[in-house]
Amino acid sequence: MVRITLALGDITAEKADALVNAANSSLLGGGGVDGAIHRRGGPEILAACEELRRSHYGKGLPAGRAVATTAGKLDAGHVIHTVGPVWSREEDRSELLASCYRESLRVADELGARTVAFPAISTGVYGWPMEDGARIAVSTVRAARTEVEEVRFVLYDEAAYETFRTVAGADE
DSSP states (O other): OEEEEEEESSSGGGOEEEHHHHHHHOOOOSHHHHHHHHHOOHHHHHHHHHHHHHHHHTTOTTTTEEEEEEETSEHHHHEEEEOOOOOOSSSOHHHHHHHHHHHHHHHHHHOOEEEEEEEOOTTTTTTHHHHHHHHHHHHHHOOOOOSSOOOEESSSSSSHHHHHHHHGGGOO
8 A cells, every 4th residue: 555645845855766746748848846946957858758748648638647867856756647637617527636646546556655645636727726726646556556656746825735644644
């Protein structure tokens, strides 16, 4: 069973076998976690993402999918890019959000990663309510069949950390 831990801070400063990037579908950087990973990781990450766009993902990476690249200058073996769904009042996109976590763990297994650091996918500019996002993240990771030993949720502020702490309960 995966051990879930929590950290308050900047995911780009984490040491792990793989860091998960809450990417936009272009894979070419952006704001929030995506921009921070590209800036701190350096041009190697962008070059790898550009190669993915030229080869397999010409139209971009669809929401709910995941793909790995080098981690560049980050203290990790790989970056796993996943595109979270934009939250909607009219349409339940919970399965797409859960897929981000499952697919990232599947890619982590392919890479042989044992420690994976995740942000709270879709809870920033994509508008997903933090409590629901935390519930989906924690329950999906707990249910996943994976060889990953530790999933660390790296939360950017105290409110997000406290929400994940409440949802994760005794596993933290």
